[in-house]
Amino acid sequence: MNSLRFAIYLLALLILSQSVCSLEIRVFIKGDIGGILENLSYEKNAVNLQRFFLIWYNSQSVGCDMRVRVDIKNTTNQTIATLWSKKRILEPGATENFEVFWVPEKNGSYTASVKAYVCKEIFDLGSYEFNATVEKRKKGIILSLQNTPKGLEASVKANLTNFTNDVVIIPKSYPLGWVFEQERVKLEKGEKKVLVNFECPRWKSERVSFIAVATDGMVISNEAEIVLKKKQDVFEIVKTCLLYTLLFVSLSSNFVLFKKYSKFRKRSRK
Amino acid sequence: MRGEIKILGLLAIAVVIAVMTAMMPVAVADIANDTEDATVTITIATQTWVNVDPETLDFGTVNPGAASAMKQIQIENIGSMNITKIWFNVSQPSERPFATGNGSKYDPGNFIRVKPEGADESQYYFIDRVEFNESRSLVYLTDPDGNTPPSGYNYGRFRNGSYEYFWMVQPGDCAGKTFYIGNNPHTKTSSGTVNFQSGSFTTVTLTAGPAGWCYGDVSSGPLAGYVIAVKNDTADVVRWYKYNKDAPAADSATNDAYFFEGTLYPGNSTVADLQMLVPYGVVLGQKTGTLTVLVNDQ
Numbered sequence: 001m002n003s004l005r006f007a008i009y010l011l012a013l014l015i016l017s018q019s020v021c022s023l024e025i026r027v028f029i030k031g032d033i034g035g036i037l038e039n040l041s042y043e044k045n046a047v048n049l050q051r052f053f054l055i056w057y058n059s060q061s062v063g064c065d066m067r068v069r070v071d072i073k074n075t076t077n078q079t080i081a082t083l084w085s086k087k088r089i090l091e092p093g094a095t096e097n098f099e100v101f102w103v104p105e106k107n108g109s110y111t112a113s114v115k116a117y118v119c120k121e122i123f124d125l126g127s128y129e130f131n132a133t134v135e136k137r138k139k140g141i142i143l144s145l146q147n148t149p150k151g152l153e154a155s156v157k158a159n160l161t162n163f164t165n166d167v168v169i170i171p172k173s174y175p176l177g178w179v180f181e182q183e184r185v186k187l188e189k190g191e192k193k194v195l196v197n198f199e200c201p202r203w204k205s206e207r208v209s210f211i212a213v214a215t216d217g218m219v220i221s222n223e224a225e226i227v228l229k230k231k232q233d234v235f236e237i238v239k240t241c242l243l244y245t246l247l248f249v250s251l252s253s254n255f256v257l258f259k260k261y262s263k264f265r266k267r268s269r270k
Numbered sequence: 271m272r273g274e275i276k277i278l279g280l281l282a283i284a285v286v287i288a289v290m291t292a293m294m295p296v297a298v299a300d301i302a303n304d305t306e307d308a309t310v311t312i313t314i315a316t317q318t319w320v321n322v323d324p325e326t327l328d329f330g331t332v333n334p335g336a337a338s339a340m341k342q343i344q345i346e347n348i349g350s351m352n353i354t355k356i357w358f359n360v361s362q363p364s365e366r367p368f369a370t371g372n373g374s375k376y377d378p379g380n381f382i383r384v385k386p387e388g389a390d391e392s393q394y395y396f397i398d399r400v401e402f403n404e405s406r407s408l409v410y411l412t413d414p415d416g417n418t419p420p421s422g423y424n425y426g427r428f429r430n431g432s433y434e435y436f437w438m439v440q441p442g443d444c445a446g447k448t449f450y451i452g453n454n455p456h457t458k459t460s461s462g463t464v465n466f467q468s469g470s471f472t473t474v475t476l477t478a479g480p481a482g483w484c485y486g487d488v489s490s491g492p493l494a495g496y497v498i499a500v501k502n503d504t505a506d507v508v509r510w511y512k513y514n515k516d517a518p519a520a521d522s523a524t525n526d527a528y529f530f531e532g533t534l535y536p537g538n539s540t541v542a543d544l545q546m547l548v549p550y551g552v553v554l555g556q557k558t559g560t561l562t563v564l565v566n567d568q
Binding site for chain 2: 017018020021022023024025026027028029030031032036038039057058059060061062073085090091092093095096097131133
């Protein structure tokens with residue numbers, strides 16, 4: 001049976017004569033930074049909370065870190081808030097979601113100027129007008145801030161039963177030129193702690209404040225503030241420990257030597 | 271005495287004539303050629319051979335989402351048999367290169383499209399383009415069941431340079447499944463077809479093909495003319511081909527074709543127009559692939 005099959009294959013090869021020729025194809029992909037705004041949504045009539053949701057597609061050829069910046073302006077064209085999304089890395093061909101929240105304090109008309117910061121390049125994504133209404137909100141979230149060796153830590157806890165919404169920690173006041181990320185937290189039972197990322201052009205101990213708000217805008221926290229302290233890096237901690245240890249060893253050996261010297265002097269007097 | 275001289279003179283003349291006469295037949299023999307043909311015989315071996323020039327095709331520097339200049343290859347019959355069919359194979363990426371940041375995973379064989387010499391731009395087809403499903407959920411797409419983002423569907427993009435067409439298919443046994451293709455392209459300025467429940471799209475019913483694949487012919491919409499081959503079960507790999515007669519189900523589908531079908535006599539040649547259509551999201555740098563020309567004489 002196998003020999004029959006082989007004979008058929010051989011016959012087919014003899015009957016069908018085929019030839020192949022290959023060539024190499026080359027292309028050089030040019031380096032280019034950019035992308036496509038696939039989606040931008042926001043509330044035309046926001047109640048208690050405005051959410052800007054963007055989808056960015058890195059359509060170009062360079063992998064980049066990216067943030068979205070939203071400047072909120074009032075009717076007199078004054079910037080009343082500058083908000084930043086979380087930073088994300090996008091490789092070429094990747095799509096990523098960004099969200100930025102804003103809590104209005106007064107009813108009114110506002111304009112949001114949206115920009116994408118991609119590999120230090122800035123892309124203007126346009127201006128969007130919206131109305132904001134402030135309705136009564138429950139103070140059902142407890143927000144506290146703490147300087148830790150790892151950085152600025154925010155703790156959130158719901159003060160309401162059956163609270164299931166996500167909570168967003170939004171910077172309220174901070175020095176001009178600094179970048180504070182917003183942190184979205186899924187509140188489960190008890191307290192949730194997150195590190196708040198920020199970047200500053202030059203370190204200085206500054207007072208900053210935050211609020212936490214539920215993603216439906218109906219539950220909010222009191223404004224929490226803190227004076228930032230520089231976080232210590234691991235090398236700094238090890239160096240300090242080492243110095244204290246050396247100081248202790250030096251003092252102990254001096255003390256032992258002093259005691260021995262005292263005994264020696266007593267004996268020599270006798 | 272005079273009589274003797276006369277006789278001797280006559281004798282001398284006679285001798286001269288005799289000598290000349292004796293020499294005459296030799297001269298006559300030289301002028302009248304005798305001919306005989308030598309038969310030269312050679313047997314040309316039965317060979318189907320093809321040669322393609324140039325050996326390397328460099329499309330230069332191209333931006334993501336842009337097209338290269340058109341290049342041509344000469345396909346010459348250097349064998350002894352009439353070439354009757356020409357088709358192509360191309361190198362392809364083995365896994366999804368997009369969003370990985372790894373430039374070596376991309377293959378320019380996936381970017382190359384071809385048309386007969388001088389044919390209209392609309393006659394360009396990718397030889398055998400492989401597409402993978404998206405690396406993450408796209409929250410602005412709506413599936414045929416109305417879910418946003420899609421649920422229970424695999425989806426991806428047919429990356430036609432700066433024009434991307436979303437596609438969608440349910441995983442599982444692919445036989446009889448419907449393959450959805452958006453009619454409006456997703457571009458820098460337009461979302462294109464993102465709603466596969468109420469938007470503008472084309473549907474293709476898949477047929478069971480060779481092991482591991484289902485296939486269908488795209489008969490309408492902007493991608494009409496292609497055969498699609500969908501990987502069974504996972505539905506995470508889709509091949510779009512035209513001129514690759516070795517692709518899955520190429521014998522069963524109807525949209526696939528030979529690039530050349532006719533008689534290309536020994537010594538004759540044909541030309542293919544080629545263009546590199548680089549999609550969005552390709553990592554910068556040099557990319558190298560292979561284009562293979564296949565011919566047969568049957």
